[in-house]
Amino acid sequence: MAIHIETPVIASRALSLRTGKQVRLKLEALQPSGSFKTRGIGHACEVYQSRGAKRFISSSGGNAGYAVAYAGRMLATPVTVVVPATTSQRAQQLIRSEGAEVIVHGESWMEANAKAQQLMTATDAFLHPFDDPLLWTGHASMIDELARQGERPDLVICSVGGGGLLCGVVEGLQRNGWGSVPVIAAETAGTESFAKAVENGAPTLLPGISSIATSLGARQVCDRAFALTQEHHIESVVVSDAAAVAACEEILLEHRMLVEPACGASVAALHSASPLLEQARSVVVILCGGVGITAGQLAQWSADFGS
Numbered sequence: 070m071a072i073h074i075e076t077p078v079i080a081s082r083a084l085s086l087r088t089g090k091q092v093r094l095k096l097e098a099l100q101p102s103g104s105f106k107t108r109g110i111g112h113a114c115e116v117y118q119s120r121g122a123k124r125f126i127s128s129s130g131g132n133a134g135y136a137v138a139y140a141g142r143m144l145a146t147p148v149t150v151v152v153p154a155t156t157s158q159r160a161q162q163l164i165r166s167e168g169a170e171v172i173v174h175g176e177s178w179m180e181a182n183a184k185a186q187q188l189m190t191a192t193d194a195f196l197h198p199f200d201d202p203l204l205w206t207g208h209a210s211m212i213d214e215l216a217r218q219g220e221r222p223d224l225v226i227c228s229v230g231g232g233g234l235l236c237g238v239v240e241g242l243q244r245n246g247w248g249s250v251p252v253i254a255a256e257t258a259g260t261e262s263f264a265k266a267v268e269n270g271a272p273t274l275l276p277g278i279s280s281i282a283t284s285l286g287a288r289q290v291c292d293r294a295f296a297l298t299q300e301h302h303i304e305s306v307v308v309s310d311a312a313a314v315a316a317c318e319e320i321l322l323e324h325r326m327l328v329e330p331a332c333g334a335s336v337a338a339l340h341s342a343s344p345l346l347e348q349a350r351s352v353v354v355i356l357c358g359g360v361g362i363t364a365g366q367l368a369q370w371s372a373d374f375g376s
């Protein structure tokens with residue numbers, strides 16, 4: 070039994086008219102946990118459970134932690150999420166609402182993660198937010214669906230944080246005979262760990278994260294995400310926070326869905342000057358979603374960025 074649901078892919082008339090291309094949106098924002106994360110994490114949790122795991126442990130206060138909590142409830146398995154004190158009350162509440170135990174420890178993710186590692190016993194499974202082949206295989210199911218749902222696109226656009234989604238998208242393209250479909254990897258300025266890896270020819274540690282797109286805030290991409298640049302046609306696109314927020318407003322106005330700037334980055338990439346985009350006639354954007362957003366927060370960011 071899969072933990073994720075099959076999501077629709079819809080043609081976006083508004084984005085198609087604006088870009089002069091056939092734009093489709095794969096609606097991962099409709100997953101019960103609010104983001105695509107439930108695909109990979111749900112798959113990994115099922116595999117770890119079949120190998121004997123009695124508890125799932127995470128150190129993410131974001132969409133990954135929430136997806137682990139959701140998967141735990143679906144699999145009737147206890148979940149512990151260790152988060153730093155900086156994690157919002159709302160995020161903690163969401164995770165608790167799935168029946169997971171939330172432990173608040175330390176001032177930064179590093180400290181929370183160290184605590185989570187200490188808690189690990191032989192019958193616990195740790196769910197990494199992006200660097201786990203089981204996650205990539207689970208994420209790839211979105212492309213299996215896409216292949217059943219319509220014709221081959223000329224281009225796929227997805228967002229990149231630590232690179233788990235990118236690894237899953239490429240795995241999915243390759244296993245569906247779409248290995249020649251190129252991918253735009255979208256990030257915001259201030260979370261551009263993939264762009265830096267491409268620039269430096271190796272995964273590179275960003276000095277810090279300076280963007281509101283916190284779900285993209287991995288300071289370094291996983292090795293596999295960088296290695297894929299040698300195997301698959303992937304172009305890096307970096308957009309501003311202002312462009313990501315404007316794209317969230319565009320999705321809200323045109324499709325009445327509320328998504329995080331981490332997701333808006335992929336939509337904003339549609340409006341960027343990209344060689345791959347120029348050549349593409351039909352484009353699929355992975356609308357990856359995210360629960361770290363409210364109508365009030367988006368309005369505030371729009372005011373801040375003057376969009």
Ligand SMILES: *Cc1c(COP(=O)(O)O)cnc(C)c1O
Pocket residue numbers: 104106132133198199228229230231232233234235284285287329331332357358359360
């Ligand atoms: C996790 C996440 C991303 C980035 O995914 P990675 O696998 O870390 O690259 C993008 N958008 C949202 C909404 C996310 O939750």
